[in-house]
Amino acid sequence: MIKLTRVSKEYPHRGYALRDVSLRVNKGEFAFLTGHSGSGKSTTMRLIHMSDRPSSGEINVDGYSSDHITQRDLWKVRRLVGMVFQDFRLLPGRTALENVAFALEVTGTPRKAIPARANLLLAQVGFAPKKDALVEQLSGGERQRVAIARALANEPDILLADEPTGNLDDQATSEILDLFWDINAKGMAVLMATHDLELVGRHPNARIIELDQGRLVSDSNIMQAGTH
Amino acid sequence: MYAIREAVAAFRRAPILTALSAGMVGLALYVVGLFSLATYNLQIALAAIEERVEIVVYIRDNTRQSEIDLFLTEIMDFQEVSSTKLISKMDALERAQRDLPEFGQLFLDSEVNPLPQSIEIALHPGNRTPEAIAKVVKAAQGYTFVEDALYGEEWVDRLFALRRVGLATTTAAGAALAMVAALIIGAALRIAVFARREEIYVMRLVGARNGFIRSPFLLEGALAGLTGGILALGLTYGSYRGVSTYMLDVAWIPFSWVGIGLTAGLLFGTISSAVAIHRHLKKV
The missing domain is CATH 3.30.70.3040 (Alpha-Beta Plaits)
Structure with missing residues (x-):
């Protein structure tokens, strides 16, 4: 589903953000991508979303290779990969429903089908009651739910979450993680970047991939495979 | 349909910015309009003199x-x-x-x-x-x-030398003014694109096609250009009436020139918008 083969990313003036990283995330998997700030988690997320291109190596998302995909076809990858962020990136001045509807509208959902589908997506993330509230009136946890509903708009195969609980309190963090597990239980792969090892420790069933200074230093899948 | 709805919605969300864009386009084209009025009347004056040859x-x-x-x-x-x-x-x-x-x-x-x-x-x-x-x-x-x-050889030679200089000057000045107008329109529409950068970001995030992202901006640019063109036409006509009433009798520019001006406004708006959104999409 997602395959990184010897991927490096070098930025001008900043040096390497990723060095020679190879990993694979399979269909229906739940994985944490951990590491300190600057370890390369966000870069990995951006590369999988193909918001950025690797300096070397190849990324393959559901058959779309970073080596061959054209600028014109990038939208196809982005509909396969839903993405949420620490700062939510919702459109201000619009309601929760309008934010989700916007994603549906710009990706070509028939106009008549949009209200029902947006309501359904918000209901799936447990957010139906406040759907008509402006995003500025929502708490961090609520905003993250709206952002997740938006990320699910195209029924992606994988959900990328870049420090999604970074701005949330413990209660909201726990609720968002539960939501991710619910989404994962329906068959969607979830790759969540976080530096919070305590949070990761609360989910022993998840795979843990650790980056340090742009290098892959451990992967619980490989370790388990090694012990068996 | 989406492009039309979004272009109208953009006006509703930021009416001052949209009005400002159209206003800048209008003022830039107004200068071109005044220049056209002067050029046309100069042509008429020269033609009247030529008739006496x-x-x-x-x-x-x-x-x-x-x-x-x-x-x-x-x-x-x-x-x-x-x-x-x-x-x-x-x-x-x-x-x-x-x-x-x-x-x-x-x-x-x-x-x-x-x-x-x-x-x-x-x-x-x-x-x-x-x-x-x-x-x-x-x-x-x-x-x-x-x-x-x-046939008044010296007089005719002078008249035609004047005509050649006049033509070269009006062509160069007209081209320079049109270029300035295009740059101003481009700046105005870059502001419009910048104002909607968050929407563009979300569109790309969720997988909107580039054509889909571009279309409302192109339409908005075309509308700003056309509105600016109509505004410039109104201002030029007002100036024409003012000059005709209080200063000297001048002729109004031909209908074909008006058509060219409005089409130019529309094209400037669309092209400037296309350039602005293309640059922005390359960056984000």
Whole structure:
């Protein structure tokens, strides 16, 4: 589903953000991508979303290779990969429903089908009651739910979450993680970047991939495979 | 449909910004409009002067009428010539008495009419050039009974030199003004794109196609350009009325120029918007 083969990313003036990283995330998997700030988690997320291109190596998302995909076809990858962020990136001045509807509208959902589908997506993330509230009136946890509903708009195969609980309190963090597990239980792969090892420790069933200074230093899948 | 809805929604969400874009476009095109008004009136003035360009052929006395008739027929064969008019000795005298009253008594006292008969040759518009005039004059001078053929050589040369300078100046200044207008429109629409950068970011995030992202901006650019063009037209017309009423009688620009101006506004708006959104999409 997602395959990184010897991927490096070098930025001008900043040096390497990723060095020679190879990993694979399979269909229906739940994985944490951990590491300190600057370890390369966000870069990995951006590369999988193909918001950025690797300096070397190849990324393959559901058959779309970073080596061959054209600028014109990038939208196809982005509909396969839903993405949420620490700062939510919702459109201000619009309601929760309008934010989700916007994603549906710009990706070509028939106009008549949009209200029902947006309501359904918000209901799936447990957010139906406040759907008509402006995003500025929502708490961090609520905003993250709206952002997740938006990320699910195209029924992606994988959900990328870049420090999604970074701005949330413990209660909201726990609720968002539960939501991710619910989404994962329906068959969607979830790759969540976080530096919070305590949070990761609360989910022993998840795979843990650790980056340090742009290098892959451990992967619980490989370790388990090694012990068996 | 989405593009139209979004373009209208963009106006609703940021009416001041949209009005500002259209206003900037309007003011930029207003300068072009004023320039067009001035250029058009200058053209009319030059054309009026050009109309007075004619060749006068003086005929020796005692020339047979048949020779004159042959000349009139042959000179009309030149494609440059539009009409001829024979001025008899009597007509010439009457005209002199009318136009030069201070010499009226002198003409009356004279027993012999000293003025020769002449032929005034008018040329088609577009053929009143020094080259065309010289061609006809040379042909006329080839007839033995033609005493002289005059056309105010120095005056015509000056007129055409002035015309050439005028054309070069108006072309260069018009192109420069159009370029300035395009740059201003481009800046205004870049502001509009920047104001909606968050929407563009989300569109790309969720997988909107580039064409889908571009279309409302192109439409918005076209609308801003067209609205600006209409605004410029109104301002130019107002200036025309003001000048006509209080200063001097000027002509309004032809309808085709208005059409070209509005189309230019629409194209400037669309192209500037396309450039602005293309640059933005390359960055994000």
